[in-house]
Every structure is written in structure tokens, then in C-alpha cells.
Amino acid sequence: MLKMSLLTIGTVAFDALETPYGKTDKIIGGSCTYIALSAAFFLPQVNVVAVVGDDFPQAYMDSLISKGINLEGLQIKKGEKSFFWAGKYHNNMNSRDTLVTDLNVLADFKPMIPTNYQDCEYLMLGNLTPQVQIEAIQGLKNRPKLVVMDTMNFWMDVAMDDLKKVLKLVDVLCINDEEARQLSGQYSLRTAAKLIMEMGPKTLIIKKGEHGALLFQDTKMFYCPALPLEEVFDPTGAGDTFVGGFIGYLAQTNDISFENMRKAIVYGSAMASFCVEKFGTERLFEVTASDLEARVGEFKELARF
Amino acid sequence: MLKMSLLTIGTVAFDALETPYGKTDKIIGGSCTYIALSAAFFLPQVNVVAVVGDDFPQAYMDSLISKGINLEGLQIKKGEKSFFWAGKYHNNMNSRDTLVTDLNVLADFKPMIPTNYQDCEYLMLGNLTPQVQIEAIQGLKNRPKLVVMDTMNFWMDVAMDDLKKVLKLVDVLCINDEEARQLSGQYSLRTAAKLIMEMGPKTLIIKKGEHGALLFQDTKMFYCPALPLEEVFDPTGAGDTFVGGFIGYLAQTNDISFENMRKAIVYGSAMASFCVEKFGTERLFEVTASDLEARVGEFKELARF
Numbered sequence: 383m384l385k386m387s388l389l390t391i392g393t394v395a396f397d398a399l400e401t402p403y404g405k406t407d408k409i410i411g412g413s414c415t416y417i418a419l420s421a422a423f424f425l426p427q428v429n430v431v432a433v434v435g436d437d438f439p440q441a442y443m444d445s446l447i448s449k450g451i452n453l454e455g456l457q458i459k460k461g462e463k464s465f466f467w468a469g470k471y472h473n474n475m476n477s478r479d480t481l482v483t484d485l486n487v488l489a490d491f492k493p494m495i496p497t498n499y500q501d502c503e504y505l506m507l508g509n510l511t512p513q514v515q516i517e518a519i520q521g522l523k524n525r526p527k528l529v530v531m532d533t534m535n536f537w538m539d540v541a542m543d544d545l546k547k548v549l550k551l552v553d554v555l556c557i558n559d560e561e562a563r564q565l566s567g568q569y570s571l572r573t574a575a576k577l578i579m580e581m582g583p584k585t586l587i588i589k590k591g592e593h594g595a596l597l598f599q600d601t602k603m604f605y606c607p608a609l610p611l612e613e614v615f616d617p618t619g620a621g622d623t624f625v626g627g628f629i630g631y632l633a634q635t636n637d638i639s640f641e642n643m644r645k646a647i648v649y650g651s652a653m654a655s656f657c658v659e660k661f662g663t664e665r666l667f668e669v670t671a672s673d674l675e676a677r678v679g680e681f682k683e684l685a686r687f
Numbered sequence: 688m689l690k691m692s693l694l695t696i697g698t699v700a701f702d703a704l705e706t707p708y709g710k711t712d713k714i715i716g717g718s719c720t721y722i723a724l725s726a727a728f729f730l731p732q733v734n735v736v737a738v739v740g741d742d743f744p745q746a747y748m749d750s751l752i753s754k755g756i757n758l759e760g761l762q763i764k765k766g767e768k769s770f771f772w773a774g775k776y777h778n779n780m781n782s783r784d785t786l787v788t789d790l791n792v793l794a795d796f797k798p799m800i801p802t803n804y805q806d807c808e809y810l811m812l813g814n815l816t817p818q819v820q821i822e823a824i825q826g827l828k829n830r831p832k833l834v835v836m837d838t839m840n841f842w843m844d845v846a847m848d849d850l851k852k853v854l855k856l857v858d859v860l861c862i863n864d865e866e867a868r869q870l871s872g873q874y875s876l877r878t879a880a881k882l883i884m885e886m887g888p889k890t891l892i893i894k895k896g897e898h899g900a901l902l903f904q905d906t907k908m909f910y911c912p913a914l915p916l917e918e919v920f921d922p923t924g925a926g927d928t929f930v931g932g933f934i935g936y937l938a939q940t941n942d943i944s945f946e947n948m949r950k951a952i953v954y955g956s957a958m959a960s961f962c963v964e965k966f967g968t969e970r971l972f973e974v975t976a977s978d979l980e981a982r983v984g985e986f987k988e989l990a991r992f
Binding site for chain 2: 473474475569570571572573575590592593594596603604605606607608610611612613614644645647648683684685686687
């Protein structure tokens with residue numbers, strides 16, 4: 383049994399994407415898929431808890447398994463359909479329209495955590511209803527060494543009370559700048575961070591897309607720039623890939639100090655910079671260890687002075 | 688006579704400001720004022736070429752002189768009024784409305800460069816009509832070691848041909864992200880940078896406000912984050928203070944390598960982070976050398992990994 387086991391819970395789904403560069407039919411997507419693929423880069427195994435319908439192709443599952451992703455916790459609902467999202471990006475890739483959101487199996491998802499996952503030391507809660515995130519934490523006999531969560535503005539609108547309960551249970555919250563402003567009611571991200579850390583998480587990551595990411599803990603701050611890219615082909619999953627790389631690196635090194643979190647943010651940013659180079663998860667299946675080290679080298683060159 | 692003499696040309700003016708924190712009557716402003724105050728932090732003397740009316744108070748001029756700013760090149764037009772700008776910032780400080788723009792003396796400004804300024808090795812062209820920027824360069828007998836220029840989207844709208852002529856004459860262009868996108872017609876800042884550097888300047892700085900600043904030269908890139916601040920009191924002049932600190936540091940160290948430009952960007956960013964802490968130029972008059980070194984230390988702490 384692995385010592386530094388990582389469990390991630392979230393969505394495994396179909397996405398249909400349209401960007402200025404082209405469009406896809408239904409392809410593999412979902413927060414858990416991107417998180418697991420990114421984290422699996424750093425670990426021999428990543429455990430997944432999620433749900434799909436019986437329309438989800440075995441070939442997709444095999445491709446995840448081939449990357450070290452353990453699907454023992456993937457529920458397959460007979461006669462039901464997988465979660466489906468379709469979206470269209472505008473020219474600048476910074477905004478998008480949701481064309482379709484079919485919850486399907488996700489509507490009554492109850493996370494079930496296999497016995498083999500109970501040694502979990504690193505837990506990554508992908509974006510899901512806060513209630514399901516709470517059930518996932520409660521489904522573990524022992525409190526993991528580190529719990530990281532993602533969420534989105536939608537839950538702040540419709541389930542703020544539940545969201546505040548999850549916040550008290552986690553170590554690291556990872557959200558974008560707009561969400562941090564909404565959650566705190568403050569425009570200054572530094573002030574927002576202070577207020578959000580009083581809500582529970584000792585550590586806060588604020589993702590700023592093409593402007594990089596901020597890491598806060600107590601009075602400590604780290605600002606990781608994003609690598610300016612000539613072309614963003616498809617931004618889908620970049621945030622999940624980022625946080626998957628972050629927690630994957632922490633689990634690999636088994637060091638949750640702020641110093642090591644700085645490095646983990648850079649590794650997560652590097653993984654995200656690959657993700658956007660092709661449609662969906664495609665690029666994540668190709669990246670090699672030497673690709674990653676070269677990209678991290680580019681971040682070092684970008685930021686040093 | 689100073690060896691590393693720095694000359695800056697731009698506006699010396701009155702500003703009236705309104706931010707969510709309060710409002711001012713007419714106070715000292717203008718691109719040249721902020722650039723000179725920031726650059727003077729690094730140098731025993733900064734030479735200024737600008738124009739004001741005879742309504743401009745001697746006390747304001749004395750305050751600049753007390754900071755090592757040489758006003759021999761400041762034309763004072765009898766019976767005319769100084770340039771006046773009034774603006775109101777919105778709640779998030781990222782957008783503002785211009786309430787008044789009275790060009791006054793600026794309408795027919797002809798830069799005249801005193802003989803004592805002719806040894807100029809570092810030239811900073813503040814935001815002015817491209818035609819006046821060209822006249823300033825032509826007014827120098829010897830080509831300076833480094834010419835840095837600022838401009839704005841307005842000149843791209845109304846004087847693009849002239850602007851392209853200035854671009855061929857300068858070493859460093861300093862603009863914001865929106866202006867870089869307009870000038871290049873490209874959304875990707877990396878692609879925009881490539882195209883803009885083909886227009887003349889070998890080095891490009893793209894200011895991104897609260898998201899920091901990018902420096903490009905050939906295929907080299909540096910991304911300096913902005914220090915997240917709890918409160919931005921008044922953003923007026925932050926961009927000019929930034930570029931004034933940049934060229935001031937380069938002139939002080941007399942080293943225009945890309946390696947040293949990285950450091951100059953950090954020093955410029957640190958100066959700008961002070962500028963926004965109080966109304967107008969107020970904070971720039973107070974900053975001490977130890978304040979600056981401490982602030983640069985915060986940038987180092989923010990960016991290291």
C-alpha cells in the first residue's frame with residue numbers, strides 16, 4: 383500500500399468544446415479527470431471517487447488507468463447518462479458561454495469511498511456541491527494530512543451556508559480572483575485573503591488565469607506568474623490541472639510547508655500551461671518528465687531577478 | 688557635470704482627483720513630475736523639459752528642486768495656464784472617468800533642450816504627442832545611450848503614423864496590456880510583444896497594473912509580479928512612477944543589460960507601490976532609501992520559489 387496516497391473526488395464527464403481554433407464532439411472531461419491526470423504525473427497511483435453513466439466508454443477508463451489512475455471508486459450507474467457540459471469560448475479565451483449542462487448521474491451523486499482508499503493522506507475535493515464535499519470528508523475514518531478544495535461562485539450564490547461548513551474542514555482553498563472577491567466582499571485580494579483564511583482554510587490559493595496565481599498563509603505571500611503563451615488553444619480544465627499538479631507535487635515530496643507549497647504552485651502552473659496547448663485532456667496524456675522539468679525551468683527564468 | 692545624466696520630457700501639470708477615499712483640489716501632477724520624482728530617487732540630478740503656465744506655484748517648483756530635479760528646461764508661459772486634468776476613479780480603482788482635460792500651454796508645446804542637458808545619456812519620453820517626442824530626440828546632438836518612451840492608446844487612434852516613426856527611434860517602449868493589444872492587433876501578449884519589437888524598440892515593457900509587469904527582449908522574458916496591497920488609495924501616476932524608477936535605476940547603475948533591466952523593473956514596481964499609497968505625488972516625497980530597500984525585499988520574498 384502506498385504511503386502518500388492521494389484521493390480526489392469530483393466529476394468525470396463528457397465535454398463538448400468550441401474555441402476559435404475548432405470544436406470537438408463529446409470528449410473526456412470533468413474536474414476529477416483533469417485533477418487525477420495532473421496529480422498522477424507525480425505519483426504511482428491516484429485514487430478517484432466519482433460517478434458516470436453506462437454511456438462512458440471503457441476506452442476512456444482504460445486511458446485513465448494506463449496513467450496510474452485507480453478507478454475502483456468510480457461508480458457506473460446502469461441505464462443512466464454521464465454528466466455533460468458544452469461550452470463555447472470567445473475570441474480572447476477569457477470568457478465563455480455554457481451551451482449545455484446536463485447533470486444526469488451527478489444529480490444524486492453520493493460519494494462512496496472504497497476501503498482501499500481509507501489510508502488517504504492527501505485529499506483533493508474538486509468542484510462539487512458543498513454537501514457532497516462534506517460527505518466525502520466524513521466518509522474517511524482518519525483525517526487526511528492535507529485537504530485541498532476547489533469550489534465556484536455558483537455555490538456562493540445557492541449554497542453559501544453549506545460552503546461555509548466545508549471551509550471549516552479544509553486546509554487549502556483554491557479559487558479564482560472573482561470568486562475570492564465574491565466570497566469576501568472585498569476587492570483587494572490581500573484583504574480578501576485575510577478574511578477568507580478566517581473562514582477556515584489556513585492556506586488560500588487565488589488563481590488569476592493569464593496573470594498567474596497567488597498563495598497566502600498567515601502573513602506570507604507568494605505570487606507565481608503565468609508563462610505568457612503565444613497561443614491558448616483551449617483553456618478547459620486548466621484550473622483543475624493546476625490544483626492537481628499542486629497537490630500531486632506535495633504528495634510526491636510529502637512536505638506541506640509553505641516553502642514547498644511555493645514549488646508546488648510552480649509545478650501546478652507548469653502542468654496547466656501544457657493543458658491549454660491542445661483540446662481537452664489531450665496534451666496531458668503526452669507530457670513527459672523532461673517536458674515538465676524544461677517548463678519549470680522556463681518559469682524559473684521568467685521569475686528570477 | 689554628471690556622467691549618467693538623465694533627461695525626461697513630459698507634462699508638468701495640475702490634477703484634481705477623486706477616489707473612493709476622498710478628493711483633492713488642484714495638486715501637482717503630470718507624467719514628467721512622477722517620472723522625475725521617481726528617477727531622482729536614484730540620481731543626484733534629473734533634468735526636465737516641460738511647459739507650465741504662470742499659474743504654476745513657485746512652491747511646487749521648489750519642492751521638485753529640493754528633490755534634485757533640475758527645472759532649467761521648464762518653460763513658463765506668461766499669461767497662460769498649465770495643463771489641467773481632472774478624473775474620478777471607480778470603486779475598484781481599475782477604471783476611471785476623465786472629467787476635465789484642459790490642454791492650455793500643452794496645445795502648442797515645442798520642447799527646447801538647454802545646452803546643459805546635451806550630455807544626456809538616458810532619455811525618458813513621457814506620454815506626449817508622438818510629434819513632440821520626435822522633436823525631443825532630434826533636439827539632442829548625440830544619440831543617448833538609452834531612449835525609453837511611454838505612449839497611450841489615444842495616439843494610436845489619432846496619430847499612428849507619427850507614433851510608428853517614434854517607435855523606430857527608441858530602445859524601450861513602455862505601455863499597458865490594452866495598448867499592446869491595440870498596437871499589435873494581437874490578444875496574446877507574447878505574440879503582441881514579438882510584433883511590437885519588430886516596429887523598432889528592441890525591448891518592450893508591458894504594464895499590467897495589479898497583475899505586475901512583463902519585460903521582453905529578443906526571446907527573453909521577465910514577469911515581475913505586483914505586490915498585492917491591502918489598499919490602493921490613488922493609482923494616479925503609478926505607471927509614470929514605475930517607468931521613472933526603471934530608467935532611474937538603469938542610469939544609477941549605468942548598466943542596460945537585460946539582467947539589470949530585470950532588477951530595474953523590480954525597483955520601478957517598488958516605487959509605484961509607494962505612489963498609490965497616498966494622493967498624487969505625496970508619498971513620493973516621503974519615501975526613504977530604507978523604505979525602498981525594505982519594499983524591494985518584499986518583492987523578493989513574494990517571487991522566490
